[in-house]
Each structure stands twice: as structure tokens, then as C-alpha cells.
Amino acid sequence: MTGMVDPNVPAARGAGGLPDWVTATLSAVIPVLTVVGAIVALWYAASVGMNRAWTLDQMERRGLEMSTMEIVADTMNQERPVLPTPHQVFGELWDTTVGQPILRERRGELQGNPRNLVFHAYHTLAPTLMGFAIGTFLGVLLAVGIVHNRAMDMSVMPWAIASQTIPILAIAPIIVVVVSNLPALNAAVDNGVISEEMKLLIPKALISSYLSFFPVVVGMVAGLRSPGGMDLDLMRTYSASSPQTFWKLRLPASVPFLFTSLKVSIAAALVGTIVAELPTGARFGLGARLLTGSYYGQTIQIWSALFMAAICAAALVVILGALEKLVLRRMGVRP
Amino acid sequence: MSMVSLDQATRPNRWLMPAAGAAIVLLAFSTDWRLGVFFAAWFGPWAVNVLLANGRVGGAGAIVPILFGVTLLGLWELAVRLYEISPIILPAPSAIWAQMVASTDVLWADFQQTILKGALSGYIIGCGAAFLMALAVDRSGFLQRGLLPVGNFIAALPIVGTAPIFVMWFGFGWQSKAAVVVAMVFFPMLVNCVQGLKASDAMQRDLMRTYAASYAQSLVKLRLPTAMPFIFNGLKICTTLALIGAIVAEFFGSPTVGMGFRIKIEMGRLAMDMVWAEIAVAALAGSGFYGLVVLIERRMTFWHPSQRRG
Numbered sequence: 031m032t033g034m035v036d037p038n039v040p041a042a043r044g045a046g047g048l049p050d051w052v053t054a055t056l057s058a059v060i061p062v063l064t065v066v067g068a069i070v071a072l073w074y075a076a077s078v079g080m081n082r083a084w085t086l087d088q089m090e091r092r093g094l095e096m097s098t099m100e101i102v103a104d105t106m107n108q109e110r111p112v113l114p115t116p117h118q119v120f121g122e123l124w125d126t127t128v129g130q131p132i133l134r135e136r137r138g139e140l141q142g143n144p145r146n147l148v149f150h151a152y153h154t155l156a157p158t159l160m161g162f163a164i165g166t167f168l169g170v171l172l173a174v175g176i177v178h179n180r181a182m183d184m185s186v187m188p189w190a191i192a193s194q195t196i197p198i199l200a201i202a203p204i205i206v207v208v209v210s211n212l213p214a215l216n217a218a219v220d221n222g223v224i225s226e227e228m229k230l231l232i233p234k235a236l237i238s239s240y241l242s243f244f245p246v247v248v249g250m251v252a253g254l255r256s257p258g259g260m261d262l263d264l265m266r267t268y269s270a271s272s273p274q275t276f277w278k279l280r281l282p283a284s285v286p287f288l289f290t291s292l293k294v295s296i297a298a299a300l301v302g303t304i305v306a307e308l309p310t311g312a313r314f315g316l317g318a319r320l321l322t323g324s325y326y327g328q329t330i331q332i333w334s335a336l337f338m339a340a341i342c343a344a345a346l347v348v349i350l351g352a353l354e355k356l357v358l359r360r361m362g363v364r365p
Numbered sequence: 366m367s368m369v370s371l372d373q374a375t376r377p378n379r380w381l382m383p384a385a386g387a388a389i390v391l392l393a394f395s396t397d398w399r400l401g402v403f404f405a406a407w408f409g410p411w412a413v414n415v416l417l418a419n420g421r422v423g424g425a426g427a428i429v430p431i432l433f434g435v436t437l438l439g440l441w442e443l444a445v446r447l448y449e450i451s452p453i454i455l456p457a458p459s460a461i462w463a464q465m466v467a468s469t470d471v472l473w474a475d476f477q478q479t480i481l482k483g484a485l486s487g488y489i490i491g492c493g494a495a496f497l498m499a500l501a502v503d504r505s506g507f508l509q510r511g512l513l514p515v516g517n518f519i520a521a522l523p524i525v526g527t528a529p530i531f532v533m534w535f536g537f538g539w540q541s542k543a544a545v546v547v548a549m550v551f552f553p554m555l556v557n558c559v560q561g562l563k564a565s566d567a568m569q570r571d572l573m574r575t576y577a578a579s580y581a582q583s584l585v586k587l588r589l590p591t592a593m594p595f596i597f598n599g600l601k602i603c604t605t606l607a608l609i610g611a612i613v614a615e616f617f618g619s620p621t622v623g624m625g626f627r628i629k630i631e632m633g634r635l636a637m638d639m640v641w642a643e644i645a646v647a648a649l650a651g652s653g654f655y656g657l658v659v660l661i662e663r664r665m666t667f668w669h670p671s672q673r674r675g
Binding site: 058060064183192195201211308316324 | 533
């Protein structure tokens, strides 16, 4: 997927006496704001429409007379609405992040507070980052193998594609069972090499790495093959060895491709972790929050967990984007 | 293919790899005979694959990946038998196959419920709606500039999370699964379609204008064909998303049939061979679905550089 800003749209020429960069920014921001505004308006309209039935039902049961305005106001502020309104969702988000202490005291020690959404986000983000690291490492390794070895290219690539057609949720419970029964892992826990908490992280991280390695493989294979015949010929005239060509030509050429696929892959890693939390009976994490919300009909809780996940995804992508700019500038790539 | 083969002269000695492989096998034999058998069963077919891939054998393109897959399955079977792994942890492929044959009717019912009713209907509705929306958006530059960034953003979000909401709204039946699938595939498809519709050159569009082509004519004869690679890219991404969405949604409530439901129930009973049988069906369905889209793509965009061969 390409960047956020459309390069095909010409920057507006200082109309109305404004500096060029102001009009350029405005012409990029105003359409986005319009679309977002339209979505919010639609959301409110939909919540009025979907929550009306309950309000009308309550009105009839209590024998109340309500004006249209009162009905609309009620639909927007129910406790368990069919569709919570934006202000309810963001209110809940605010209450469960800023309005709750992150740590609480229990049995004499400070622990994470399960009422705080930041705590759940942490429990989702830790395996996400771990899985992302594993996935990226494996993806780069596979891509290097695929580019340098014809047999690997022909045999691994079709199966890498096939691996992504397996719905991860289906394998999530199995990975949990297999990993928690690995003798080597249990021995490591017993010897104190890794903590018990770490062991619970590993299945989630593996599932998220399963989703995140694929974009990296595809992007890195394209990137490592991006040097053209001229560049490779030049390396040959220097009588560069295969490793030299790799380190000095192929790897630097692949960096822009790598970052593009890393952005896709970290979003996929987050989806992987959230999905991994569903069938594994996780008690903490955004996926667990979704599940408990759905059990108890707490729609506002579901939506706020969903938005927290969205905020996390956006933040991770933005951080990678900033890193990309920094690295590419250091490498001397002109935008 | 744009791949440039590595210079022969810079290759490491061609005896290095076989020698290293043989050394590893011997070393493994000397520590544990089972490990030795395992590595031998791994490196043997791999050597054949390397020979096939580097030689000029006709049909190697099909044989090499199949041999690789068979090797993987064989190694799995071998590992389970040699190390006597408990079937609760990891059943052997042969046991999974036996379970699949024994419960075809259950698997077929689950397949119908989840793939045909849930995933496929959602896929068609979602991709169709996204395509129509892209056609509508395409006429307005303002909407395009607004929708593309927002669409790109939403496409990166964990939309799977909407599953509990849709199950609440549309009930436990397949309709809620289809709704989740629609939500999951809509934005990736929309972004790809909008980008595809912009893919034609200014020169080509000018040419259509000199022919006095109407909007519909230039859409059908120029812009839709140039958009096809993008549209198929979206369709391919969405096949996987559709299956994931349909199965995930079943974890939040389903009738007593469906692949997600079955996996959840059989997991609880520790009947791992049945869980693996469902996964095998899901994998086959996913690969088949993806393969079908690729086949249609080859038929429809045979002219595109990415589809040219030889």
C-alpha cells in the first residue's frame, strides 16, 4: 500500500494570497477532514436509528411522553446501546486510560490495574512487538535465502503464500498447546532462564509473527532483486564476491522496500496478537477485553477496546514511518 | 522474471553444501539415531530439489514445490513417530487424514456454513460494494483525496475486532459472519480499486479524448482494463481476510455448526486430530480460493508484464 499523501495531486498555487505550503496543506487536509466528519455524522445518525427501538420500548413500558428531541438525546446516552455514540466511546476511552490508575495495590504489592485500558494495551503490545521482531527476522532470512538459492525460491515461495491462506485463528489454540508443552521451554522456565510471564507471551508472539513474516518476505525479495542489470554489472567489474554484492548493493537497495513492508507487517502483527487472545482464554489484553465485553453485552467496552487497538496500530505505523524517514535520510535517499 | 542469476565464478565451491549436509547427518547420527534419520530425510529430498532447480528439467517448476511440501509432511510424520509425540500435542498427518476421511459429513457441513455461506457471501458483497464505491469516488478528485488516506488508515486497523459487535447486531447465524467479512474486505478493496482507476497514463486518457470517447466508453475500454491488476491484487488480499473474518466471528457466537465453532469445541475436548482436520480443510479452502482468483487473473490480465512468462 502506498503512502498517505497522493503524489498525483498537484500542489495548489498560492490562491488568495496564502503561502504555497499553507494551501498545499489545506488541500491535503480539508478532504480528509470532510470524509472523517461525514463518517462521524453517519455514525451519530446510525446510533440514533439503532438505539431508538430500546428507547421507545422503555418509554412505552413506563408510560412516559417524550418529545423527539428527548428521544434523540436518550438514544445517544444509553448505558448498553446497540451502537454507542462517538462521545460515549471516547468518554469511556478517557475514563479507562486517564481516569484510572495504571498500577494498583493488591495483597501488598503493586500490580497492573485491569480496569485500565493502558494495562490491556501493554499486554497486547508486548507480544506484538516480540512477534514483529521474530517475524521480521525470519522474513529477512527467508528473503535472503530465496534471492540467493534457486531451489529455495521455487520451493519456499509457493508455501509461504499457502501459509497465509490458513486462517490463523484456527492454528492459534494449537500453537498454545504445543508451545506450552515444549520440554525445552518448560526446562528453561524451571531453570529460571525465562520467567513464567515470558512463557505466556511466547505463543501469542509466535502467532503474531506468523502473520507478520509474510509481508517482509515479499517486500524484501522485491527489494533485494531491485538492483538492475547495470548495477550488478558494475559490481562484477569490481570483481565483487557474492557477499560483497549483498552487503554493498542488494541490502542498501532493499531498505525502502523493507520499510514499506514493515508498516504492513506491524499492523498484521497486532491483528495476530488480538486474534491469538480470543481462543486462548487470555485474561488480559485488548482481545480479552473484546471477548469479555461481548460476553456481558458491554458494547461501550468493546468499542473502546477496538479504538484502543486502532490507536495502537496507528501509533506503531507512525513510529515506523518516522524511523523510515530518518533512516532513508541518513542513507542519502532524496525524497 | 527480472531476477539476475548470480555469477557462476562468485559461487562458493559446489562441494561445500553437500559436504556440510553429510557432516550434519553424520554428527546427528552419532548423538541420536533418530535425529540422524530426521536430517537425512530432510537433506535427501532437498538435494534432489537443488539439482532439479538448477538443472534444465522440464516441469521442475511444479515438481520442486510439491516435493518440498511432501518433505515437510514426511518430516512431521517422522518426528511424531520417532519421538512418540502424544496425539494430544501434535497428531501425525496420517492420523489427521484418517480423521478427515472418517468425518467427511461434519467437515462438509462446517465448510458450507463457514466458507460458502459466511465467507463467500460477505466477500462478494464487500468487494462488490467497494468496487461500486470506487467508481463513484473516482468521479470526484476531492473525495479521492479524502477517502484514500482514510481508507489506507482503516485498512491497517484490526477490523477483526468488530466481530463481537456484528454478532450482537446480526445474531448467531451466518449473516453476522458475512457482515464481519464485508467490514474486513471493504477498505482494502476500495483502496486498490481507487488506485487502479487512476493507473492509466495521461497520454492514454488524452487519446481517448481525441477519439471523443464518452465517460462510459473510456471507463470500459481504457480505465477498467488498466485497473485490473490492482483490482485483482485487492481480490487476492481479500480472500485470506474473508476466511479469517468468517472463522473469527464464530468464536463470538454461532449455531452448532461451522469451522470456528468446531475448532473451539474440539479444542475443549482435546480432540486435536479433529481440530487439525478442520485446519486442513480451511487451508485447502483458502489455497483453493486464492488459486481460483489467480487463475481468473491470468485469464483476464494476460497482457500485463507481471503475467508474462518465458
